[in-house]
Amino acid sequence: MKNIRNILNSRFKRNGNFFMEIHKILGFKPKEVKFYKVAFTHRSMNLKDSKGNAINYERLEFLGDAMLSSVIASHLYLEVPSGDEGYLTKMRSKIVSREHLNELGKELKLINLVESKIPQGQFGDNIHGNLFEALIGAIFLDRGYKYCEKFIYTRVIIPYVDIETLEGKVISYKSLLIEWCQKEKKTFNYNVYDDTGNDQLRHFSVKLSINDKVISKARATSKKKAEEKASKRAFFALQNKISKPNSV
Amino acid sequence: MKNIRNILNSRFKRNGNFFMEIHKILGFKPKEVKFYKVAFTHRSMNLKDSKGNAINYERLEFLGDAMLSSVIASHLYLEVPSGDEGYLTKMRSKIVSREHLNELGKELKLINLVESKIPQGQFGDNIHGNLFEALIGAIFLDRGYKYCEKFIYTRVIIPYVDIETLEGKVISYKSLLIEWCQKEKKTFNYNVYDDTGNDQLRHFSVKLSINDKVISKARATSKKKAEEKASKRAFFALQNKISKPNSV
Numbered sequence: 001m002k003n004i005r006n007i008l009n010s011r012f013k014r015n016g017n018f019f020m021e022i023h024k025i026l027g028f029k030p031k032e033v034k035f036y037k038v039a040f041t042h043r044s045m046n047l048k049d050s051k052g053n054a055i056n057y058e059r060l061e062f063l064g065d066a067m068l069s070s071v072i073a074s075h076l077y078l079e080v081p082s083g084d085e086g087y088l089t090k091m092r093s094k095i096v097s098r099e100h101l102n103e104l105g106k107e108l109k110l111i112n113l114v115e116s117k118i119p120q121g122q123f124g125d126n127i128h129g130n131l132f133e134a135l136i137g138a139i140f141l142d143r144g145y146k147y148c149e150k151f152i153y154t155r156v157i158i159p160y161v162d163i164e165t166l167e168g169k170v171i172s173y174k175s176l177l178i179e180w181c182q183k184e185k186k187t188f189n190y191n192v193y194d195d196t197g198n199d200q201l202r203h204f205s206v207k208l209s210i211n212d213k214v215i216s217k218a219r220a221t222s223k224k225k226a227e228e229k230a231s232k233r234a235f236f237a238l239q240n241k242i243s244k245p246n247s248v
Numbered sequence: 249m250k251n252i253r254n255i256l257n258s259r260f261k262r263n264g265n266f267f268m269e270i271h272k273i274l275g276f277k278p279k280e281v282k283f284y285k286v287a288f289t290h291r292s293m294n295l296k297d298s299k300g301n302a303i304n305y306e307r308l309e310f311l312g313d314a315m316l317s318s319v320i321a322s323h324l325y326l327e328v329p330s331g332d333e334g335y336l337t338k339m340r341s342k343i344v345s346r347e348h349l350n351e352l353g354k355e356l357k358l359i360n361l362v363e364s365k366i367p368q369g370q371f372g373d374n375i376h377g378n379l380f381e382a383l384i385g386a387i388f389l390d391r392g393y394k395y396c397e398k399f400i401y402t403r404v405i406i407p408y409v410d411i412e413t414l415e416g417k418v419i420s421y422k423s424l425l426i427e428w429c430q431k432e433k434k435t436f437n438y439n440v441y442d443d444t445g446n447d448q449l450r451h452f453s454v455k456l457s458i459n460d461k462v463i464s465k466a467r468a469t470s471k472k473k474a475e476e477k478a479s480k481r482a483f484f485a486l487q488n489k490i491s492k493p494n495s496v
Contacts, residue, residue: 023279051329052330053330054332058332058333059325059331059332059333059336061333062321062325062333062336062337063321063322065321066317066318067318067321067322069317069318070314070315070317070318071312073310073313073314073315074311074314074315074388077307077310077311077385081299081301082296082299082300082301083307084302084304084306084307085307085309085310086308088307089310096250107446113362137325137488144392145393145394152465171403200426
């Protein structure tokens with residue numbers, strides 16, 4: 001244990017900030033930072049413990065994936081009492097899809113914490129989701145199942161798991177929002193601008209105003225995605241006012 | 249909640265014994281028997297709650313499968329620090345294979361608790377594993393993750409998860425045992441007899457004696473399986489004395 005901790009401490013460039021940055025992402029204090037350091041150690045660092053076992057986040061992905069699957073399973077089980085086994089399985093795969101995990105990892109900017117010998121630009125897109133899974137694995141080792149559940153609720157279920165969207169009943173939040181504005185005779189404006197900054201990829205930001213008041217903001221790699229994200233946020237902010245076509 | 253409980257109470261033939269039987273299988277007291285009743289309600293009972301949702305064990309299979317996968321994942325992660333992601337995934341699928349789950353369900357004789365309109369003989373082999381998964385799902389709902397973990401350790405990991413056997417390093421416990429007896433100049437005897445009883449399928453029992461002392465017993469659907477099972481049990485009973493070919 002000590003051994004791994006020492007190896008990690010000597011290799012982590014950002015030791016000082018790491019605890020704070022992890023704390024911010026988790027929303028609770030880590031007990032044992034070591035687990036999180038493993039979760040952000042890329043295989044290119046080529047670290048090994050005294051027995052020659054590799055130290056990097058790949059095994060934690062396996063663990064985190066399992067925890068994520070079981071937390072989502074229990075959420076869906078309780079949330080959708082009318083859904084049979086096949087339905088629950090399908091919904092879960094939508095939530096834990098590679099694409100979705102990559103988005104979650106990106107939003108948390110996990111890649112900024114990675115210790116690696118490879119430049120960030122050379123990682124594929126999947127690194128975001130892999131880090132997200134590894135982080136969940138680290139939470140499990142550090143604080144147990146309950147904290148995993150808590151983290152997944154805060155970071156995945158509350159902001160992203162909307163059963164009706166997953167079922168495809170809501171096709172586009174933008175069209176829902178526009179429809180509502182027209183019905184309510186409100187003006188709306190999507191103000192989109194280039195916001196690439198230091199990123200490798202081009203990014204766009206959007207400010208969505210309703211009746212000239214900014215109601216939500218979003219940033220994404222395409223104009224369309226940024227608009228949809230901002231619409232979704234506005235939708236949830238206004239959710240008591242706007243009703244979904246299939247809601248009861 | 250009350251509604252489901254009443255429906256189940258009115259349909260369960262063995263209400264009186266059910267609590268006791270479940271208690272025996274679990275090794276701890278159930279808090280809310282209702283969940284376990286759902287876990288043993290076959291779809292042929294055609295039960296529905298007041299909202300028209302089906303009450304049977306099929307959704308619980310989904311939940312139990314997820315819990316089983318995550319408990320096994322965390323066990324393997326901690327137990328095999330040298331195993332990479334691919335290895336861990338492969339080992340887990342061996343442990344939670346359909347065949348293995350069916351065996352586990354059979355050993356606990358879960359089928360005897362099922363409420364169904366179909367005679368037992370008409371169920372396929374998979375019902376045993378399905379009930380085992382559903383039971384784990386019920387434990388999760390009743391007592392949470394910790395108790396699931398406890399149950400899976402007692403019923404799956406401790407008796408059945410031997411990493412070297414899973415890796416295929418130990419081909420046959422019988423040959424290992426015979427080899428050891430010969431080396432140690434001990435006599436051994438596999439006493440096999442027909443033990444079908446009231447079962448649908450033919451069953452065999454075996455008593456394994458070493459130096460005329462019965463060391464283990466087992467029962468299975470073939471002579472070979474019963475002998476292997478008894479050998480494995482003897483192996484674990486004698487484990488400090490016999491060493492596996494690949495052990496350190």
